[in-house]
Amino acid sequence: MKTVSLISQLIIPFFILFTILYGCARRVRVYDCFISGAKGGLGVVIRIFPYLLAIFVAVKAFQASGAFEFAQELLRGVLEAFHVPIDVVSISLIKPLSGSASLGVFTNIVKTNGPDSLAGRISAVIMGSAETTFYVLAVYLGAVGMKRTRYLVPVCILADLFGIIIAISIVKFFFH
Amino acid sequence: MNTIWVLLIVTSVFFSFLNGRLGEFTKSIFEGAKSAVEVSLFLLGIVSLWLGITRIIEDSGLIHRLSGFFQYFVRRLFKNIPPEHPAITSVTLNLLANFFGLGNAATPLGIKAMQDLKTLHPGGETITFEMMVFIVVNTASIQLIPFTVIGILADYGSKDPSAIVLPTLLATFLSALFALGILFAFRRVLK
Numbered sequence: 001m002k003t004v005s006l007i008s009q010l011i012i013p014f015f016i017l018f019t020i021l022y023g024c025a026r027r028v029r030v031y032d033c034f035i036s037g038a039k040g041g042l043g044v045v046i047r048i049f050p051y052l053l054a055i056f057v058a059v060k061a062f063q064a065s066g067a068f069e070f071a072q073e074l075l076r077g078v079l080e081a082f083h084v085p086i087d088v089v090s091i092s093l094i095k096p097l098s099g100s101a102s103l104g105v106f107t108n109i110v111k112t113n114g115p116d117s118l119a120g121r122i123s124a125v126i127m128g129s130a131e132t133t134f135y136v137l138a139v140y141l142g143a144v145g146m147k148r149t150r151y152l153v154p155v156c157i158l159a160d161l162f163g164i165i166i167a168i169s170i171v172k173f174f175f176h
Numbered sequence: 177m178n179t180i181w182v183l184l185i186v187t188s189v190f191f192s193f194l195n196g197r198l199g200e201f202t203k204s205i206f207e208g209a210k211s212a213v214e215v216s217l218f219l220l221g222i223v224s225l226w227l228g229i230t231r232i233i234e235d236s237g238l239i240h241r242l243s244g245f246f247q248y249f250v251r252r253l254f255k256n257i258p259p260e261h262p263a264i265t266s267v268t269l270n271l272l273a274n275f276f277g278l279g280n281a282a283t284p285l286g287i288k289a290m291q292d293l294k295t296l297h298p299g300g301e302t303i304t305f306e307m308m309v310f311i312v313v314n315t316a317s318i319q320l321i322p323f324t325v326i327g328i329l330a331d332y333g334s335k336d337p338s339a340i341v342l343p344t345l346l347a348t349f350l351s352a353l354f355a356l357g358i359l360f361a362f363r364r365v366l367k
Contacts, residue, residue: 005323008276019229023236030232037231041224044287049216056215057208058184064204065192107328115334121343124329128322128344129351131315136286137177139219140311141303143287144294148302151362153177155308156315159355163316166354167347174343 044143051142055134059097068093084168085119087112091126092164096133096157103127121175125167133160219283226284230266239265253313254306256296263292267310277319286314305363312359316352320345 023030062068075089087109095102106127113119133156141149192201233239243260246268250257257263266289273282293307294300322344329337 005321008278008321008323011276012278012281016229019232019236019238022238023232026236026238028232028236030236033232033235034228037234038224038228040227041220044223044227044291045216045220048219048287049212052216053209053212054181056212057205058181058188060204060208060211061188061192061201062184064197064200064207065188065190066195066197067187067191070191103324103328106325110328110332115329115332115337120329120334121340124322124325124340125344125347127325128319128340129317129347131317133315134180136311136315139283140286140290140307140314141177144290144307146301146303146307149177150303150308151366152303152308152311153180155312155355155359155362158358159312159316159351162354162358163347163351166350167343170343170347170350175339 047145048139048142051138052135055138059134062097063101082168085113085117085122087119088122088126088164088168091123092130095126095130096160099132099135102132118171118175122168122171125171126164129167130160130163133157222280223284223287226281227288230269230285230288233265234262242268254309256304256306257293258296261292261296263289263296263306266292270310271313271318274314274318275320277321277323282314286310308359309356312355313352316348316355318348318352 020030023033071093072089075093076086079086079089090105091102091109094105106123109123110120137153137156188201192198233242239262240260243262243264247259247264250264250267251259254263254267257267266285270282270285270289273279273285289310290307293304293310296306297304321341325340325344326337329340
């Protein structure tokens with residue numbers, strides 16, 4: 001654990017140091033290179049912005065309207081049948097939609113159920129193994145302005161669904 | 177994405193009408209707009225930073241060494257990337273950043289990777305299979321140690337916060353494999 005954490009902390013500083021030293025050794029004007037590369041950043045963000053705006057507005061509205069709670073109620077029955085804690089519903093639904101909101105929901109589950117409870121552990125594994133799918137889609141598709149995404153979105157949604165089932169089964173297998 | 181967006185907006189208006197939350201609906205769309213601006217500003221900083229650093233990698237020729245080194249892994253997953261193409265390096269750097277949980281580096285490098293993948297099919301507005309593989313691997317979030325999650329578990333007094341590391345790793349790998357499996361199945365069926 002400690003070593004992995006240390007390695008993770010070292011990677012970025014060393015990577016940057018190595019890149020710059022390598023550039024200097026190759027007699028590249030490193031500073032000017034950096035500036036000319038960084039200039040492209042504004043263009044990228046301007047291109048992504050409308051995609052981000054669209055998805056953020058939709059997700060916030062979905063949460064505020066009460067549609068989110070309704071979806072939770074619908075799934076509650078399914079999970080109860082499989083003896084899965086109800087709190088898992090909220091984390092599973094929020095994780096693909098919003099990173100900051102899912103962190104809030106996760107902290108709340110840990111606070112109310114305890115960090116070593118089944119609900120706490122399942123949510124922890126979901127937090128670690130799922131991604132904010134719609135944000136990733138908005139940013140990466142926006143960056144290259146793709147209009148036709150073929151079957152990508154259904155694949156991602158199916159993958160998220162299976163990811164959550166896998167996470168629940170693994171925690172049940174490991175801790176029970 | 178079109179369907180998803182329409183679905184989210186229409187159900188939101190419908191439910192806010194049913195629940196008498198129309199005021200909240202209006203408030204929430206402005207909040208959404210505000211957080212889009214905040215996230216974009218944050219992205220502006222980190223994307224420019226990493227584009228600056230990757231430019232040094234490209235101009236110094238380091239990219240050829242790196243792509244030569246990583247080719248083997250990446251070309252197994254992405255069959256149509258020619259050898260020594262810059263996409264090999266950006267894809268690998270993004271996957272490595274994800275693996276070590278370096279989110280602030282992973283997103284900008286992923287954006288770079290998407291742009292590099294696009295140079296293989298310039299002008300196209302239809303997503304390529306390589307881009308789909310890349311996005312699916314990214315949404316599966318392959319991460320060695322989920323530090324934030326462990327931190328929260330430890331904060332709330334878990335006896336063994338790192339107990340979830342192995343299950344998370346296993347879940348992540350299985351769901352990534354599953355996701356790729358679904359993607360390849362879709363390609364086979366829809367061909």
